[in-house]
Amino acid sequence: MKKLLLPLMILAIAVGLYEQSNDKPNLYIMSIAIVIFMYGMMKLSAKTPSKHTETEEEQDNDN
Structure with a gap:
């Protein structure tokens, strides 16, 4: 999924920048x-x- 998502995001950025120009x-x-x-x-x-989240867990353990 990550391998498909990253090129799709780059394509969306390129299309957005091209369209803005x-x-x-x-x-x-x-x-x-x-x-x-x-x-x-x-x-x-x-x-x-x-x-x-890590600090909350540490504080819960201290109490």
Whole structure:
């Protein structure tokens, strides 16, 4: 999934930047590119552990 998600995000960024450089950018294409990029970032960052969760667990153990 990660191997498919990363190129899709890069493609969405490229399409968004290309569309933004036009004289009259298409709002729908820009919106779809942003949604795809944000969805990809959400999926990729969901696997990153949070530092805040570790400190909560340590505080619970101390009490």
